[in-house]
Each structure stands twice: as structure tokens, then as C-alpha cells.
Amino acid sequence: GDSVTQMEGPVTLSEEAFLTINCTYTATGYPSLFWYVQYPGEGLQLLLKATKADDKGSNKGFEATYRKETTSFHLEKGSVQVSDSAVYFCALSPDSGGYNKLIFGAGTRLAVHP
Amino acid sequence: GAGVSQSPRYKVAKRGQDVALRCDPISGHVSLFWYQQALGQGPEFLTYFQNEAQLDKSGLPSDRFFAERPEGSVSTLKIQRTQQEDSAVYLCASSLVDEAFFGQGTRLTVV
Numbered sequence: 342g343d344s345v346t347q348m349e350g351p352v353t354l355s356e357e358a359f360l361t362i363n364c365t366y367t368a369t370g371y372p373s374l375f376w377y378v379q380y381p382g383e384g385l386q387l388l389l390k391a392t393k394a395d396d397k398g399s400n401k402g403f404e405a406t407y408r409k410e411t412t413s414f415h416l417e418k419g420s421v422q423v424s425d426s427a428v429y430f431c432a433l434s435p436d437s438g439g440y441n442k443l444i445f446g447a448g449t450r451l452a453v454h455p
Numbered sequence: 456g457a458g459v460s461q462s463p464r465y466k467v468a469k470r471g472q473d474v475a476l477r478c479d480p481i482s483g484h485v486s487l488f489w490y491q492q493a494l495g496q497g498p499e500f501l502t503y504f505q506n507e508a509q510l511d512k513s514g515l516p517s518d519r520f521f522a523e524r525p526e527g528s529v530s531t532l533k534i535q536r537t538q539q540e541d542s543a544v545y546l547c548a549s550s551l552v553d554e555a556f557f558g559q560g561t562r563l564t565v566v
Contacts (some may be wrong), residue, residue: 345497373553384459384547385498385557430497440486441553442511445497 343368347431347446353419356452362416362429362449364405370436374398374407374414377430386431388416394398421453457481459558461547467564468537476532476561480549487530488555490520490546496548504530537565 348363366372376388376398389398394409403418414418431446460479468474480487485506490498491514501520503511506527515522519537524530534541542565548555 357459377557378474382559384559385548387554390554432497439557440503440510441550442488442497442500442503443555444500447495447497 343372343413343433343435343444345431345433345444345446345447346431348426350428350448350450352449352451354451356453356455357420358453360416360418360421361450362431363395364414364416364431364446366412366414366433368430368433368435370413371432372436373441374417375404375432375446376403376405376414379428379430379448381427387430392433410424413441421451423453423455426451426453459547459549459556461485461545461558461561463561464559465562465564470537470539472537473535474537474563476534476545476563478532478547478549478558480528480530481551481556482528484549484551484556485527486550486555487524488548488550489530489532490548491516492544492546492560493513494543499530501532501545510516534563538565539565541565560562 351428375390378388389400391398391407397406418446432443487504489501492498500514504524519535544560546560548557
């Protein structure tokens with residue numbers, strides 16, 4: 342079945358460092374891909390998405406490119422801030438059913454220190 | 456309210472008790488989803504409603520789990536005869552087109 346694998350955390354960085362969180366997926370057809378973020382004490386929020394191969398999603402300085410050849414959707418940010426500390430979830434929505442049922446990875450906790 | 460509201464935020468149940476978890480979606484959102492999130496894991500799909508119709512219940516782990524959305528708005532997830540493995544955060548999400556908006560979840564602890 343469809344699945345998402347993302348790098349284990351926690352990831353600990355200093356402020357202004359470069360961030361990469363790896364995400365790979367297994368799916369039939371052409372899924373849509375998402376990154377969700379969960380800040381402490383808050384619900385899951387959509388960070389960015391891409392719906393077809395080679396699309397780049399971007400938001401708040403984060404970006405990820407849908408790479409069908411490597412079945413990947415790695416999250417990157419050039420300069421992280423303390424406020425980016427959160428848990429990040431990679432997810433896919435299968436190419437079927439007509440509704441956006443989400444399959445999530447296990448999440449990666451990011452801690453950014455001043 | 457502007458967002459998805461879930462209640463209660465926390466629930467402690469003795470093993471064998473029945474529980475009911477409520478979700479108030481964003482007004483006008485046709486689609487409603489329930490997910491289960493175990494500690495340290497990502498959310499796992501439980502069930503999907505389009506208005507009042509439950510179109511996908513493939514993720515419900517057993518027949519002790521039951522969900523309803525009788526008027527196409529508020530939804531209730533019911534768990535009968537709770538067991539320790541049911542301890543998790545239960546998330547509700549609603550959407551109109553493609554973006555899903557999540558509530559803060561209900562943390563269920565079965566003791």
C-alpha cells in the first residue's frame with residue numbers, strides 16, 4: 342500500500358542554519374504531496390503542497406520539490422529561526438477516490454537554538 | 456468559531472468504558488475526516504464523510520469504533536469498551552476543496 346518515510350528526529354540546529362528534512366514515498370499513480378507542521382500546543386497546519394511531478398511548493402521560506410524519479414519531497418529552508426521549532430509531517434494523498442485522504446509519515450521534530 | 460473545534464481536549468477513561476468524541480468542523484465544509492495519532496507517530500486515517508454520508512471507513516481498527524455525522528455538520532466518534540491500545544490523540548479535519556484544516560485533537564488515555 343501507499344506509504345511515506347521521513348527522516349527520524351530530532352533535528353537540532355542553530356539559528357540561521359540550513360535545514361533539510363528528507364521524505365520519500367511509495368504510491369501508485371500520481372499522488373499529491375504535502376508538508377504539515379505542528380507547533381507546540383497547536384493543531385496540524387498545512388505548510389506547503391505539490392500536486393504533480395516537478396512542482397515546487399513554497400511557504401514561509403520553506404520549499405519542497407515533487408521528484409517523481411526519486412519518489413521524494415524533501416523539505417528545505419535556507420535559514421531557520423527559533424520560531425520554526427515544531428514537528429514536521431510529510432504526507433501524500435493517493436491518486437484515487439476523489440477526496441484528499443492523507444497518509445502521513447512519522448514526523449520529524451525540529452529544535453532551533455539561538 | 457473560525458477553526459475546527461474538538462471536545463473534550465482530554466479524556467481519561469477506564470478500560471471497558473464507552474467514550475464519545477465531538478468534532479465541530481468549519482461551517483460549510485463538505486468533507487470531514489477522523490485520524491488517530493499514537494504517541495510519536497503520524498496521524499492514521501480512520502474514516503471520511505462527505506456531508507452526512509460515510510464514504511470510507513476502511514481505517515476504523517475494529518467494530519468498537521463508530522462514527523456519525525447525521526446532519527452533515529457536527530461529527531461524533533464513539534469508541535465502545537475502550538482498551539489500552541485505544542490511547543491516542545484523535546484528530547478531526549474538515550475541508551471544502553483540497554486543503555484539510557485540523558482541530559487540536561482529543562487526547563484519550565485509557566487506564
